[in-house]
Amino acid sequence: MTPSMQLLPEWAKQEAVIFAWPDLDTDWYRWLDDVRQVYLDIIQALNAANTPVLLLVKAKEVAHCKTMLPADAKVLLVPTQYNDTWVRDYGFLTCRSEQGLQPIEFTFNGWGEKFDARKDNEVNRTTLAKLCQLPLISIDLVAEGGALEIDESGHLLSTQFCLSNPKRNGDLSFERYTEIFKKALGASKVSIFEHGHLEGDDTDGHIDTLVRFTLGQGIVVQSAFNRPNDAHFVGLAALVAECKAALPGHQVFELPLPEIYNAEGDRLPASYANYLISNQHVLCPIYQQPEDELAMAIMQQAYPDFKIVAINCLPLVQQFGSLHCISMQVPENTLKADIVHRLNEGVSQL
Template identity: 35%
Template sequence: MIKTLAEWSKQELLMLALPHEKTDWKPYLDEILQGYKDFIKAVSAYQKVLLIAPNEADFKPFKDFQNVEFFQCDTNDTWIRDYGAIDICENERLMSLDFSFNAWGNKFQSQLDNEVNSKLFKQHFKSELRTIDLILEGGSIDFNGQGVMLTTKTCLLNENRNSHLNQGELEAKLKQIFNLKTIIWLENGFIKGDDTDSHIDTLARFIDEETIAHCICEDEEDEHFLPLLKMKEELQKTGFKLVELPLPKPLYYEGRRLGASYANFVFINEALILPSYADEKDELIKERLQKALPQRKIISLDARVFLRQNGSLHCACQNRFLGQR
């Protein structure tokens, strides 16, 4: 029997692939590394963190951190949410799935990223990794842990992923792999500055088995207003409880609008790391999620520098769950 794991399940550790000199972070490497330091410090207070980078020197800024492990491995990019292995529970033990990664439809180089899981599981975890012949990114799907998956048609049905499969064929395959009862396919919603073809983790996320937190736009003149309103109307038909996450005011870097979204939060053991953007809505969102998740500490973390490469906190990490392997 296969069971998907909601992200609030107990975790063994959180994996992060560090920015380095050979990534697009190079022009402002010190700034993004400070962002990673803040992120790792917040997470490591609650659970173990595993850092991945090509060179021993890349780990130097983090050597004094507590509760942190290191794995040396070449990478193209930092967004390990999308190429890191996805855990499921199979016959009451954890199994890790390795899907193919093509850098969001062959937009960037991805060969090194696509090899990380095989190296990591062979040399570090030394546990079973099952290869799945399907292109799938972790940020494109979200589970409630009870057989329901949330995703977007814009991403999963894009011809740059699995063009040989239509919606029915892909749905059947995903239901088999994850033993799903239902897949919620959202047709609407996007975040400007996101180059993933609308990953669900920038738009709408399960926060418990019965509740979805989702982005809305309160400015009727903003290009997000109508698409997110239509997405909300879709979500209202699902029967799940809803928590609204209003977008922050537009953020720009070198004239380009950045993809700021409060939906890109990260579950860790006993807490939730919430991206903040030096916006007046930061505290409102924090209070709203704290009310919805009273047993979990909500920790705000400035994520503005992460946005410069079209991602945020959730994109920058991948969960490894706790259990018998």
């Protein structure tokens, strides 16, 4: 039986990617110029992949933001309010349904009430839902997009550490999570991994920093094979073993682990697995580290029919996230026709 709703994999054809513009009222204030340049680099790379950008921006920032964008950039500025820019975790997800492509949302509570996310949690209902062909569906569950990874067959991946945080959904069992993911997202199978966590990760081990699907039965895993004495080595090796057990027919691509610290001496959760797939391109984070070149070579092996584009994300990881965390893709035929038209006519504003 075909499920009534099924979450689309990231490599489905896209008509836009959503971002939220960083400003002085977000966590980026200490690195604002550098971080904004990362956003501009990503927008340029996505436009080169024929992917326009829906850019959430606070009303007071619209005029200045326009001055930073090339006039011919395929960007639609969408004024709204938000706490911060981690759109992966509060932007709507898109499912295939009998009615068409269906936007859905979970509740976002700042990764288990670690941070104020009340404005973030309202963005879909107040702003983004109006841009979609079908009405937004809200699921009564605290969950984030970065905590979920799915392939074309409906196999969904997540992590125990994230889902078991009691400040998300109390003592909700993994069995009940599985039932909800099957019903709400059309998951045919759910694998919830026990191992794998990066030091400094506020999300409690989001899957998008650890394990990603490729087309043609492959998985990319953030390993630490290159650092046998690293504190992460044992846990990430156990994660690789879990992946092989859960996905025995899949080819495993292990990524090297960089070692980066901030000015305060804290280890930063730099992951090469936190990449974004968009229209036959894979935008991959690099961190100005010795491992960058090897990581990109492995990514090309994992996605042989895609163009691999390296994006310097060293400024992003200063706030303990990376490229995938700040983005949310919108599959083709999700948005209203007039919005799609606006997206493709150069920089404009709603």
